[in-house]
Amino acid sequence: MIVVVDYGSGNMKSVMNALDALLVDYMISDNVEDIKQADKIILPGVGHFGHAMNTLKEKNLIVPIKEAIKEGKPYLGICLGLQLLFESSEEAPGVNGLGILKGSVIRFKGKMKIPHMGWNSIEKKKEHSFLKDISNGTYLYFVHSYFVVPQEKEITLTTTDYGKSFVSAIATENIFACQFHPEKSGQLGISLLRRFCEE
């Protein structure tokens, strides 16, 4: 069973709608046992880094999520679900992230409008099976003010330009996480979700 972790994220309904359209079996849960039993885990996004970590802590979900990833269960992180994998964020100084990946999350700086909101293109740094239907230069939907800076450069899967180039998706072993919202990126975004659910 695919478990979508419920931690009060804003875009839960969009992710559910997309999974419903794909006719996949999934459950929404904030229960420790469900996460332990899960075959795959989706951590959706939109929200505040600090609030999200606090909620995960209150619900005792930090350990089970980390364990599940360590055990090799496929993990899909969307937006905040990408950012939470790292050690810290400028959005919530002093709050520890899940720390599964080394690096931090920083805010856009410059004359650009923030949040970075709308359709922007991705540049693939390497291939990944979930991106099979998504070619280089494809426009996907973004809405965020912070972006990840991984310490291990080799996990970068795609980059996107906004003022400067930032990491818009990463992948390593059983982890796939993206800053864009596949559930709001039209049919190509849905195809990414389908590949995560089916593979």
Add this chain to the structure above:
Amino acid sequence: MLAKRIISCMDVDAGRVVKGVKFVNIQDVGDPVVLAKEYNNQGADELVFLDITASHEKRKIMIDVVQNVASQVFIPLTVGGGIRTIEDMKRLLNAGADKVSLNTAAVENPDLISQGASQFGSQCIVIAIDAQKKGKSWTVYTHGGRTETKKDVIAWAKEVEKLGAGEILLTSMDKDGTKDGCDIELTKKVSEHVSIPVIASGGIGELDNFVDAFTKGKADAALAASIFHYKNYTVSEIKHYLHKKGICVRQ
């Protein structure tokens, strides 16, 4: 590069998409789900539904419309019209809307913006501003353009940004329905005074109107309704034209 967005707007009355000029000669255009799919297929970047239902009881129908559209069309969806409370916002967001658009309620109770932003995030909160030119400046109107306020548009735009709005939907009442382009001066001024995205609306009827909104008006997105309903242009035709003019669009 971040693409300029083309937003298709639909007025919804009791569950049906309607069109009319300034609320007169209202005609049925079709089913919201069918039209949402059509505009999505044409390449619309976002959809906006404005609930113009007059009767309070029929407002519940909008929740079903949002649910039906959001479960079948996977692009950002904004809903506006008659939203007065945090509960109203919650209902629409839970139904599948990505953003809610506030107008009159935000002017009457600016705290609603900060409350909405802190509860749902700034990206969820769109503030719609209906502007009319008065001498050298612009005045904010509410209640669908029927009520004049004392607010200056630029000052109000800056204030809503400070309160946590994520985006401004700026409609020129002077240009609305004219099809001779959006108010470039107004759009440019607002866009330069805030650091959140600005959606230009009102008067966009020709291909070059879109070009001007983005280049001269510095808008981040352009919203139109009748141009799509009357099938003057499809979204893809507009985007093709913009691309030829060197404007970054999603194709």
